Amino acid sequence: MTMGENAAVKNQQLPHHQVFSIDMQQQQGSKWFDDDGRPKRTGTVWTASAHIITAVIGSGVLSLAWAIAQLGWIAGPAVMILFSLVTYYTSTLLSACYRSGDPVNGKRNYTYMDAVRSCLGGAKVKVCGYFQYLNLFGVAIGYTIASSISMMAIKRSNCFHSSGGKNPCHMNANPYMIGFGIAEIIFSQIPDFDQLWWLSIVAAVMSFTYSTIGLGLGIAKVAESASIKGSLTGISIGPVSETQKIWRSFQALGDIAFAYSYSVILIEIQDTIKSPPAESKTMKKATLISVIVTTLFYMFCGCFGYAAFGDMSPGNLLTGFGFYNPYWLLDIANAAIVIHLVGAYQVYCQPLFAFIEKEAAQRFPDSEFITKEISVPVPGFRALKLNLFRLVWRTIFVILTTLISMLLPFFNDIVGLLGALGFWPLTVYFPVEMYISQKKIPKWSTRWLCLQILSAACLIITIAAAAGSIAGIVVDLKSVKPFQSVY
Template sequence: MVEARDPAVNFDEDGHPKREGTWLTASAHIITAVIGSGVLSLGWTMAQLGWIAGPASMLMFALITWFTSILVADSNKSPDPITGKRNYKYMDLVNANLGRAEVILCGLSQYGNLVGATIGYTLTSGISMAEVAKTNCFQKYGHDAECHISNNPYIIIFGCIQLILSQTPIFHKLSFLSILAAIMSFSYSSIAVALSISKIAEGNHARTSLTGLTVGVDVTSEEKVWKIFQALGNIAFAYAFSMVLVEIQASQDTIKSGPSKTKAMQKATTVAASITTIFYILSGVTGYAAFGNNAPGDILTGFESHKLFWIIIFANVCVVVHLIGAFQVFAQPFFQFVEKKCADKWPESGFIKATYPIHIPMFGNYDFSFFRLVWRSIYVIMATSVAVILPFFNDILGLLGAIVFWPLTVFIPIQIHIKQRMIPRFSFTWICFQILSLTCLTISLAAAAASVRGLVVSFKANRPFH
């Protein structure tokens, strides 16, 4: 006789499989989600801001992100009082608490970030693959060799890889992706810091200053202002993680349900933000000390002729492996969103809804769809083309950071908190929240404007597809 299983043992109160994680596992998930290609730009960011404003800006963004993330964790501590449902996505939390305008803003920001991230990842991977070729060239012909290698062929190679992977409808469900991404991102980030320290130890001190790039020597006064705002956008990109907290909190293997769930998530946020900030400041400081005001946009591109060429190659390979999976993690939700909208709008269309089962040895059955083949291929081709036309690493990161930071990291968490706590308009707390939101909006707009200007200036100075 088989003993009946107690549902309470295997499922939480919300009907989902029981979560067994703690604040420690949640911290690991957050750190994995945060530390990525954005860390490679922090040496360049320090060069724009200098020894004082650079670390201070990173600390400021860390405190703001930590604070609003605490608000998000607190806002999602219990099921919706009206529907009784728990929120499993950031947009669900917004929809349950705010109006249609905020939901639209959240959707545009989130999906805009997904699209922008895939373009940025395509560009970054192309740069890293080209760096592998350049490093091999220097190793073969000497450090004084003319090793000019275009990023474009490698960007296209990355796009071809994504053309194949994008046709896999369950790619985003493969559990090893998160583990692999964590290993790869920590590897290349740590190598970048170690190489910077090694370069500093060699004794060839680079020119640095308290205020970064020197007006009249490195840049004009106008360029200095624009680059400062662009650098703030790069920092914002590196710190944008509050919008994934709801997904992490709802994850099956993250936080146990119960009264202590919110406290555990708040502790996880605090630990993750602290570790990330220390690592970011370390990366920025060592990168700036190593290269000074000439710090490259992608710190790994500054070590092409390093004597330990194999470790440069390994670091760049780690970047590519990480971003091959990260592209799909970001692209799949957008693919599914568009495909669902099309299926709802044209329910009778055979082209959109028809699937044809194909048996693939060792992989089982695959439901082939002509619509999925055409639509996803067009998207990957467009993302690859944009990366080739606009191969400007720091401008792209700054724009992405500006787009995401204010609406998803600041405005929406504050609005949800105000509504849930019923904070009176024009009260002291309400005014403080509005000042914080307005300040961050101003920074985001300035960073977006600076990044767009940077894209335009860089585009004029370069020849696409050359």
């Protein structure tokens, strides 16, 4: 969905001889090239596991303590394990669709969309695209909100520290969202920003930094109070009404689903794996390792956060530790979030940018506004290639996501809604349908029925999570005036 898809989009725009300048027939079995004429893939079970873990562990981890607080000590960890099992199982189904037909010598599918096109075709390809791009649009909004919260947390912690805790340090989120938006407008004009090799390394270091700090502070707070807060059934009726309890429990499902969402980049990761053995076998092992590691990490973060705060668990774990001590450690964690999300915003939006720009170029091939590249000299660097359509369209996109973020600045609700929108269609439905088509599983057979029951159950969970998140947004809008969010 990110780097692999963007590269695939660019390849589709080039003439065939420019993409593969060497005859593919001559390269089959070559020492330097794979069976599709591309350079030999070198990925292993460990590199694939690292890619998955890096992709999964992100800002979603910050809402897990709140999610467990809504569900309680019994249902919270149980739901997390359930999502991990479903994610693992559907990922193994999806990995079987990397090659069409024969699992060893079949045609490769380089992206999630390629797999859907190859296995299902027709209108389902467009439906998959709509869900993917809607999800990417939502992620851009979620990242804008999360980054503004972290920037404000740094400002407030320093304010608290300088005033000795006497100043409440209330502030408006809008300037921080606008600042983030301006940065993204600039970065969006850098060609192939998501292809920068060091970006993934920075993202991995930053995500592990703030996640580990959050976990460490949770453990320290539990140790300091020498008590474990929370209850078996989650947040009690009183602070919230019975109706709110139900909606919040549904929303918690969406938050947990968001934390596990990586199916849309699984095919791209699998495309880095060498063979033999068959890529699907390696990917199944990598998926098992990464899901176990991720689930353990999530359990620690969510459970220690809930144990530390109980019913008062915050929507963003790092905002719950106060702003006074240890303020410098919280500043590091929040700065890591901002750095991570500045780059992640671009990585997630590049496929959407590429899709719109490719469509525009195909529909209006003679328009200089859309196709002409202007070379802008940059002292000390190579000239920047600027395209007027890209400049205008990407700027409008960033402004739109920023405005929506200012209108709906609710991190938890947006994360829950994103998790709900992406979970059933992209993590369950399409992998199940592709696998049925790929393996030619007979309709109404026992296996076919079991897969359809799984899909239907996950659809119900998705509808519940989406309803809970929308209800949360409606409730929050009653207390927060649009464009006037003060923390």
